[in-house]
Amino acid sequence: MPSFAGIGSNLPLEDLITSTVAAANQPKVKRFNEAQSRYEVELSALGAVKSQLSKFQSVVDKLADADEFYRRTSNITQPASGDAIAFTSTADSSVGQFSVEVQQLAQGSRAISAAGAFATSDQVVSDSDATLTFSAGDKSFSVDISAGETLEQVRRRVNDMTGDNFGVSMNIINTGSEAKVVFSSSLTGAGNDLEVTSNNADFDGMSTTAADGSAGGLTIADADKARDAIISIDGITATNSSNTFADVIEGSTIIAKKVTAEGESATVDISHDREGVDKLIDEFVAAYNGVVDIINQATAFNKNTGASAALNGDASMRGLQQQMVIALSSEVTDSGKFNNLFDLGLSLDKDGKLQRENVVRSVNEAMDDDFASFAKVFSSDEGIGSKFEEMLGNYLGSGGVISQREDSLDERLRGIADDREAHKYRMEQLEAQLREKYTALDVLVSQMQSTSDYLTQQLASLPGFGSKK
Numbered sequence: 079m080p081s082f083a084g085i086g087s088n089l090p091l092e093d094l095i096t097s098t099v100a101a102a103n104q105p106k107v108k109r110f111n112e113a114q115s116r117y118e119v120e121l122s123a124l125g126a127v128k129s130q131l132s133k134f135q136s137v138v139d140k141l142a143d144a145d146e147f148y149r150r151t152s153n154i155t156q157p158a159s160g161d162a163i164a165f166t167s168t169a170d171s172s173v174g175q176f177s178v179e180v181q182q183l184a185q186g187s188r189a190i191s192a193a194g195a196f197a198t199s200d201q202v203v204s205d206s207d208a209t210l211t212f213s214a215g216d217k218s219f220s221v222d223i224s225a226g227e228t229l230e231q232v233r234r235r236v237n238d239m240t241g242d243n244f245g246v247s248m249n250i251i252n253t254g255s256e257a258k259v260v261f262s263s264s265l266t267g268a269g270n271d272l273e274v275t276s277n278n279a280d281f282d283g284m285s286t287t288a289a290d291g292s293a294g295g296l297t298i299a300d301a302d303k304a305r306d307a308i309i310s311i312d313g314i315t316a317t318n319s320s321n322t323f324a325d326v327i328e329g330s331t332i333i334a335k336k337v338t339a340e341g342e343s344a345t346v347d348i349s350h351d352r353e354g355v356d357k358l359i360d361e362f363v364a365a366y367n368g369v370v371d372i373i374n375q376a377t378a379f380n381k382n383t384g385a386s387a388a389l390n391g392d393a394s395m396r397g398l399q400q401q402m403v404i405a406l407s408s409e410v411t412d413s414g415k416f417n418n419l420f421d422l423g424l425s426l427d428k429d430g431k432l433q434r435e436n437v438v439r440s441v442n443e444a445m446d447d448d449f450a451s452f453a454k455v456f457s458s459d460e461g462i463g464s465k466f467e468e469m470l471g472n473y474l475g476s477g478g479v480i481s482q483r484e485d486s487l488d489e490r491l492r493g494i495a496d497d498r499e500a501h502k503y504r505m506e507q508l509e510a511q512l513r514e515k516y517t518a519l520d521v522l523v524s525q526m527q528s529t530s531d532y533l534t535q536q537l538a539s540l541p542g543f544g545s546k547k
Contacts, residue, residue: 091516098512103505110501114494116388117487123376123388124487127395128480130372134365135470141362142463145169147453149351150329157342163309163332165346170329173350177312177343180334184266184307184321186245187214189274189296191259195283199230199250199257208278210236210285214263214304215270217244223281229257232284236261246272259284261296263304267319270304307334310343350449359434359441363424366402367431373399394479401472403430405465413458414451416444422452 140146150167162180208223210232219242221235229250236248245264250257261284263272274285274296285294306317309332316326321334330348338344376389377396389395406426409418416422423444425436434441445452456463473479 091519095509095512095516099505099509102508103501106501107498110494110498114491117490117494119388121484121487121491124480124484127369127372127376127389127398128474128484130365130368131470131474131480134369135467135474137358137361137365138463138466138470140358140463141456142461142467144453144457146358147350147355147449147457149354150348151351151353152330152349153347155345155347157338157344159339159342160336162336162338162342162344163334163346165333166331167348168329171348172328172330173348176327176346176348178332178346179310179343180307180336180338181310181315182305182308183334183337184319185305186263186266187271187298187304188263188302189261189272189286189298190302191283192295192297194256195295196229196257196259199228199233199252201229201257202226203229203232203284204278204280206278206280208276208281210281211275212236212243212246212261212263213273213275214244214246214265215267217242217265219243219246223278229259259296265304266307266321267304268306270319271298272304309334352445352449355445355453356442363432363434366406369402370430394483397479398473399430401469405462405469406432408462408465410455410458410461413454413461415448416451416455418455419462422455 148169150169150171150173152165152167152171154163154165156162163178203223204225204227206225209220210223211218211220219239221239223232223235227235233248233250236246239246247262249260249262251260252258261272261274263270265272273287274294275287276282276285276289279289282288283295286296286298288294306319307321307323308315308317309323309326310316311327316323318326323332323334326332327346327348330346332346373395376387377392378387379385379390403426406419411417420436420438421444423435423439423441425433427433439447455461458464471478475481
């Protein structure tokens with residue numbers, strides 16, 4: 079605002095207005111700034127605690143999931159002649175060692191036309207339309223053939239057929255003296271030999287059954303017939319229509335890839351995924367200790383300087399520390415040999431941080447001793463994982479302790495912003511009032527000065543006024 083006060087009187091009225099407003103304004107602004115800074119620092123500290131708790135929660139969610147403890151790992155020792163099987167396991171797989179022999183691979187069927195049935199691939203098959211029907215097992219599909227099409231055009235029609243085609247392909251082998259038609263089916267399993275029929279006798283040469291119901295020109299040799307896969311597990315024979323054996327070892331899948339040589343076998347070792355569980359325990363220890371560290375930082379007090387961290391003395395942080403220890407020290411029922419984390423080899427050091435061993439045993443020793451009980455302490459319905467999930471939900475969930483604290487601090491910050499606006503308005507009013515008052519004073523003083531100057535001039539003009547006699 080331009081400075082006009084004092085112009086008429088030559089008094090420093092503008093400085094007086096400025097200093098008066100500043101004296102009323104600055105202490106309030108200082109208190110606003112201090113409160114805003116304090117609340118923002120508290121919000122930042124809460125955010126850091128919340129972030130670390132969220133990381134801990136993601137680990138706890140895995141601890142509460144029994145599947146994390148019952149994953150299986152499998153190791154395959156293939157025979158010297160090459161890879162005979164592929165193997166996958168699940169949480170339901172039986173733990174143990176198994177010897178697997180592949181005695182026969184599953185295969186589809188192959189049908190070949192008789193000698194002299196077709197001369198060349200350019201040969202026209204029929205002057206009439208026809209429909210070729212392919213079937214194997216419970217699957218079938220048909221291909222429409224137009225009059226005048228050559229053997230090569232029929233091949234393309236069959237191979238271009240999609241949708242219901244269950245894996246049939248047609249090939250033409252040109253021997254130099256004739257064209258041999260070969261139909262292959264990928265549908266494996268005994269009894270799933272390919273059958274080809276037609277409603278046109280001209281196509282009997284490429285049918286397994288002729289149009290009149292007699293034998294067609296296509297034949298399937300014994301070696302080309304569809305067959306099952308056969309494997310032996312610890313001397314017990316298992317058959318399957320495909321090379322994939324699901325649950326022949328409970329919860330596992332074996333894929334036969336190659337017939338094993340006589341006297342050879344593949345060895346499968348299925349065990350608990352100890353490495354995965356060990357890594358999960360490491361994550362749990364690190365995440366828990368991370369929460370301990372961030373709480374200590376947020377609530378620290380320096381005895382030498384008297385400085386306090388943002389959340390020093392905060393009731394919610396004290397409550398969080400207590401709840402963490404309560405959940406950690408909980409007893410778990412119906413979990414077998416082990417009932418708490420101490421039984422599992424975990425302990426707390428003097429700083430309240432988790433360690434992977436105690437005076438009785440280490441974590442690895444506990445897993446070796448009774449893995450099933452070890453898993454239940456963490457992952458059963460009443461296990462440590464579930465207890466931490468419930469506790470963390472009370473702090474991180476919508477309407478939880480930390481959310482309420484954040485909402486409260488946000489409300490206070492909004493209150494400070496409102497107070498700033500109200501104070502700014504009051505200062506503007508104060509300045510306006512002072513300016514009005516001092517402007518009137520300036521006018522009055524200016525008028526008095528003018529009157530004084532006028533009187534002085536008039537008196538000076540009187541005869542003998544101011545002269546010596």
